[in-house]
Amino acid sequence: MSEKPAILYVDDEEANLLIFRVSFEGEREVLVANSPEEGLKKLLENKERIRAVISDMHMPEMNGVQFIKKAKETSGDIPYFILSGYAFDDEIDDAIKKNTIQKFFTKPFDRAEIERHLNGAA
Template structure:
């Protein structure tokens, strides 16, 4: 098991998980989950190491904001972000205003924008 700090990325599309992992691994470990339920389990199992969580917005059974609300029941002291190919909407806006999520990123993602937010939010 790695001693690097970790981020968790949750997305129901395998290609997105692979692209994200390739783009962001290096000084950190990237844990991925292709369902919100798997994401909650990985968060619970790795809560000591995970420094940030990024979730897709549109997934079956549970959207990104719903997933993050559940995840915060397990770990509330880390930043959470939404990454989506869909437009910014009222639910995301409300989640940002209520400080449920720290920021919203669009797909295709801008690696440097996400890196900047990760460094500002979690120090790595």
């Protein structure tokens, strides 16, 4: 078992999963899922290790906020974030106000900004 803090990143685009993993795997164990369904499965299987979850917003089966709401049913005690190439919208604003997510990050992401929030949250 890794001693690095684990994070889960969910995105339906393989290139984004690769970029994210390469960007963060030095200091963290990065688990990736290419669908919300796979993300829920990995979260359940690794819930004692995962310290934060970052999700894309726009995915085919369900969006990032919907995924996070489901994920919080079993793992509500960790921080959740949205990372998206789309603009901040009312659904994301509502999710922040209701503390469903801690922060919204834009693509292309700023690694240092995400690290600051992960370090403060993890």
